[in-house]
Amino acid sequence: MAMIAIIDYGMGNLRSIYNALINVNGDPVIVSDSAKLSGADAVVIPGVGSFGDGMNNLRPFGDELFDVINDGIPMLGICIGMHVLFDWSEESNCAGFGLIKGDVIRLPEGVKVPQMGWNELRICCDSDLLSGINDGDFFYFVHSYYCVPENKHTITATTDYGVDLAAVVEKDNIHAVQFHPEKSSNKGLIILKNFVGTTKC
Amino acid sequence: MLAKRIIPCLDCDLGFPLGRVVKGVRFKQIRYAGIPWELAQEYDNQGADELIFLDITASHERRETMSKVIEKTSENVFMPLTVGGGIRSLKDARTAFNAGADKVSVNTAVIKNPDLLNEISKYFGTQACVIAIDAKRRYEHKTGKEMVDTPQGECWFECSLYGGREFTGIDAIQWAMEAEERGAGDIMLTSMDRDGTKDGYDIELTKAISNSVNIPVIASGGCGNLEHILEVFKKTNVSAALAASIFHFGEYTVSEVKEYLKKNGVHVRL
Numbered sequence: 001m002a003m004i005a006i007i008d009y010g011m012g013n014l015r016s017i018y019n020a021l022i023n024v025n026g027d028p029v030i031v032s033d034s035a036k037l038s039g040a041d042a043v044v045i046p047g048v049g050s051f052g053d054g055m056n057n058l059r060p061f062g063d064e065l066f067d068v069i070n071d072g073i074p075m076l077g078i079c080i081g082m083h084v085l086f087d088w089s090e091e092s093n094c095a096g097f098g099l100i101k102g103d104v105i106r107l108p109e110g111v112k113v114p115q116m117g118w119n120e121l122r123i124c125c126d127s128d129l130l131s132g133i134n135d136g137d138f139f140y141f142v143h144s145y146y147c148v149p150e151n152k153h154t155i156t157a158t159t160d161y162g163v164d165l166a167a168v169v170e171k172d173n174i175h176a177v178q179f180h181p182e183k184s185s186n187k188g189l190i191i192l193k194n195f196v197g198t199t200k201c
Numbered sequence: 202m203l204a205k206r207i208i209p210c211l212d213c214d215l216g217f218p219l220g221r222v223v224k225g226v227r228f229k230q231i232r233y234a235g236i237p238w239e240l241a242q243e244y245d246n247q248g249a250d251e252l253i254f255l256d257i258t259a260s261h262e263r264r265e266t267m268s269k270v271i272e273k274t275s276e277n278v279f280m281p282l283t284v285g286g287g288i289r290s291l292k293d294a295r296t297a298f299n300a301g302a303d304k305v306s307v308n309t310a311v312i313k314n315p316d317l318l319n320e321i322s323k324y325f326g327t328q329a330c331v332i333a334i335d336a337k338r339r340y341e342h343k344t345g346k347e348m349v350d351t352p353q354g355e356c357w358f359e360c361s362l363y364g365g366r367e368f369t370g371i372d373a374i375q376w377a378m379e380a381e382e383r384g385a386g387d388i389m390l391t392s393m394d395r396d397g398t399k400d401g402y403d404i405e406l407t408k409a410i411s412n413s414v415n416i417p418v419i420a421s422g423g424c425g426n427l428e429h430i431l432e433v434f435k436k437t438n439v440s441a442a443l444a445a446s447i448f449h450f451g452e453y454t455v456s457e458v459k460e461y462l463k464k465n466g467v468h469v470r471l
Contacts, residue, residue, distance in 0.1 A: 013298045016303070019275055023277075049325070050326060114327060116328060116386065119202065119203045119204065138204060140281060142328040184279065184280075185280050
């Protein structure tokens with residue numbers, strides 16, 4: 001079974017993602033010490049809390065995270081775990097890891113913020129992560145900010161919430177989702193299963 | 202486009218080892234509806250968008266039972282889970298989150314100490330913080346209150362505590378706006394005039410609150426049939442509708458409700 005490190009950066013509920021990965025036959029391990037990232041077959045940065053606090057708590061994992069990426073190990077960032085992969089966020093006016101070029105900005109005027117609830121995916125291009133997912137399938141979103149990648153070709157799916165926003169961004173072994181697959185019932189489990197399938201095990 | 206949410210609410214009596222879901226019928230008789238995590242699983246299969254577990258016992262020794270209920274539920278049910286009833290401190294909130302809750306719902310404790318709302322949203326995020334407002338109509342003119350026209354006459358809405366047993370003098374519309382500023386991410390709005398009656402949601406209350414804030418509002422209290430749910434989505438801009446008894450006793454499944462809504466032009470997840 002693929003050992004999947006879930007990074008615990010001290011910001012709350014990791015039980016859902018842990019249980020969901022078990023449900024799709026992964027072998028999740030909650031890791032709060034950066035040294036323990038080595039040896040993982042895949043890494044998940046879960047999505048809880050605010051950008052600034054998240055970055056502060058994640059910074060000690062920085063070197064190991066870059067090693068993981070360079071080694072080609074699959075990584076999945078969820079929600080805030082997606083945002084921290086970008087250059088900079090308007091939330092907390094704070095720099096991210098810059099693994100994907102682009103910024104994180106606030107949802108537009110005229111919609112209720114946060115976006116909270118189930119929204120449809122529009123699939124832009126083929127992706128192993130989205131195998132078995134159909135255009136129009138619903139996923140659970142909770143966020144006030146969204147990612148704007150410089151390279152639009154990295155966007156594999158969008159969702160419409162006042163603006164057509166990046167719901168799934170993928171670059172090599174980095175996968176990032178704005179919604180919460182661990183809260184998106186059966187369709188979310190399919191995505192996590194696909195992610196577990198990208199590991200070498 | 203974001204779908205309108207259908208949220209079954211599980212009122213949990215935790216004076217039993219596994220807890221049990223109950224529903225008051227006409228305020229007094231209590232009917233037994235099932236074991237919380239089993240019902241939760243059933244609602245997931247039916248396509249519920251979210252679940253709310255309310256501790257109606259809300260005494261301290263029962264908190265452990267709620268943790269077990271949430272732990273057990275979150276093993277198999279992958280949708281947002283909210284815990285409410287008896288959350289009085291940051292520590293209570295943390296206990297709920299550690300058990301697997303995604304949001305906590307607070308009412309009494311934050312009316313008494315509004316700063317707690319700021320603290321919960323600061324530590325756990327606005328998305329994790331649901332403010333429950335239990336509002337009752339007051340047909341009297343009072344200065345400083347937001348008066349609203351209704352078919353029954355002009356009224357304002359007063360916030361109540363302890364399931365409508367105590368009143369605060371606080372205007373629900375003003376409190377909703379303050380709660381948004383303090384970091385609430387969702388408003389669970391219950392009409393104390395309609396709760397348990399099956400006469401339908403209080404449309405004027407729901408409209409007044411959801412037009413006053415920019416955060417999602419969940420309509421609650423009074424749902425007795427499919428038409429009531431359709432009505433609240435057609436006449437107000439609420440994000441979600443909550444119901445309890447129509448689901449617990451098998452009158453309708455969540456999927457039946459959603460199919461009906463979709464047929465009538467409401468955007469739902471099917």
